Amino acid sequence: MTAYIIRRLLLIIPTLLAIMVINFLIIQTAPGGPVEQVIAELTGEGSAITERVTRSGTGETLQARTAVGTGGASKYRGAQGLDPEFIKELERQFGFDKPLHERFLQMMGNYIVFDFGESYFRNRSVIDLVLDKMPVSISLGLWTTLLVYLISIPLGIAKAVRDGSRLDVWSSVVVVIGNAIPAFLFAVLLLVVFAGGSYLDWFPLRGLTSENWEELSWPARILDYFWHITLPVIAMVIGGFATLTMLTKNSFLDQIGQQYVMTARSKGLTERQVLYGHVFRNSMLIVIAGFPSAFVGILFTGTVFIEIIFSLDGLGLLGFEAAFNRDYPLMFGTLYFFSMVGLLLNLVGDLMYTIVDPRIDFESREV
Numbered sequence: 001m002t003a004y005i006i007r008r009l010l011l012i013i014p015t016l017l018a019i020m021v022i023n024f025l026i027i028q029t030a031p032g033g034p035v036e037q038v039i040a041e042l043t044g045e046g047s048a049i050t051e052r053v054t055r056s057g058t059g060e061t062l063q064a065r066t067a068v069g070t071g072g073a074s075k076y077r078g079a080q081g082l083d084p085e086f087i088k089e090l091e092r093q094f095g096f097d098k099p100l101h102e103r104f105l106q107m108m109g110n111y112i113v114f115d116f117g118e119s120y121f122r123n124r125s126v127i128d129l130v131l132d133k134m135p136v137s138i139s140l141g142l143w144t145t146l147l148v149y150l151i152s153i154p155l156g157i158a159k160a161v162r163d164g165s166r167l168d169v170w171s172s173v174v175v176v177i178g179n180a181i182p183a184f185l186f187a188v189l190l191l192v193v194f195a196g197g198s199y200l201d202w203f204p205l206r207g208l209t210s211e212n213w214e215e216l217s218w219p220a221r222i223l224d225y226f227w228h229i230t231l232p233v234i235a236m237v238i239g240g241f242a243t244l245t246m247l248t249k250n251s252f253l254d255q256i257g258q259q260y261v262m263t264a265r266s267k268g269l270t271e272r273q274v275l276y277g278h279v280f281r282n283s284m285l286i287v288i289a290g291f292p293s294a295f296v297g298i299l300f301t302g303t304v305f306i307e308i309i310f311s312l313d314g315l316g317l318l319g320f321e322a323a324f325n326r327d328y329p330l331m332f333g334t335l336y337f338f339s340m341v342g343l344l345l346n347l348v349g350d351l352m353y354t355i356v357d358p359r360i361d362f363e364s365r366e367v
Contacts (some may be wrong), residue, residue: 136314183239206311218257
């Protein structure tokens with residue numbers, strides 16, 4: 001197993017490099033970069049934040065220099081008529097005065113030592129921004145994943161054991177509805193019904209904690225935290241449990257029809273012993289082993305709309321704003337970090353297979 005882990009860790013390096021190269025080329029060559037964002041702001045055509053530019057050494061002269069245009073053509077949209085020296089100064093500040101490959105190598109060299117730089121438009125380091133937003137996203141991702149598994153596995157097993165019964169039919173209706181309606185629509189419905197909309201006012205509208213959270217006792221802090229997180233987590237659970245429920249059911253049905261189940265029953269084992277002593281381990285292999293990747297998926301990709309609706313300042317909203325403003329250090333820094341975390345958790349998922357079923361031996365297999 002040690003050799004397999006080492007091979008997988010070494011494989012992470014070229015995989016991560018490929019991810020960064022592809023995304024770097026796509027994002028860096030797309031229109032609307034940070035230079036264009038600043039130009040649009042200075043010419044009154046956009047909403048980009050130019051604080052990083054104005055606090056530079058020559059920032060006090062930039063506004064004046066925008067009026068010293070030559071009328072020549074520019075490779076940046078909206079930059080016609082602006083002083084070419086002003087454009088060059090912007091490119092220097094954002095690092096665009098260097099060739100594409102040199103910018104990429106410099107970025108990756110910094111990322112190897114976990115130097116993710118400073119956000120273009122927030123005047124803070126990328127690491128500080130991510131650490132500030134992490135508690136919100138971890139709260140949503142962790143509780144949602146745990147509840148999805150706690151609901152989906154027992155429900156999927158019950159549906160498989162009672163295949164074709166009323167429980168199976170009616171629960172399938174709920175599963176289909178949960179799978180068809182996006183989580184953010186459930187979130188809006190929960191807000192209307194339970195958060196001061198047209199009906200009840202039981203839960204808060206925004207934030208992960210109350211404004212006076214620091215003044216509360218520890219038991220009150222815990223209750224306040226769960227009071228705020230209840231509706232967002234419910235919205236994400238309703239939208240996420242359907243797939244896992246059907247996966248669990250189909251996996252159980254597939255295993256129940258196997259020869260070893262019939263053999264176990266012929267030996268006089270009870271139905272409970274057959275289900276949980278033999279069927280469960282084999283059918284739950286893919287479900288339990290997929291927990292790390294499911295957590296990553298919910299944590300990094302499934303919370304953007306939920307964070308916006310419930311005014312939760314987490315990683316999803318941070319990533320959306322970074323992409324919207326073309327904040328390259330924030331975009332690439334978080335992409336590098338979370339891609340590496342995702343690849344490591346995929347390895348953890350493979351190792352979970354051996355924990356669930358010790359008969360699996362990755363050591364004898366090629367990567």
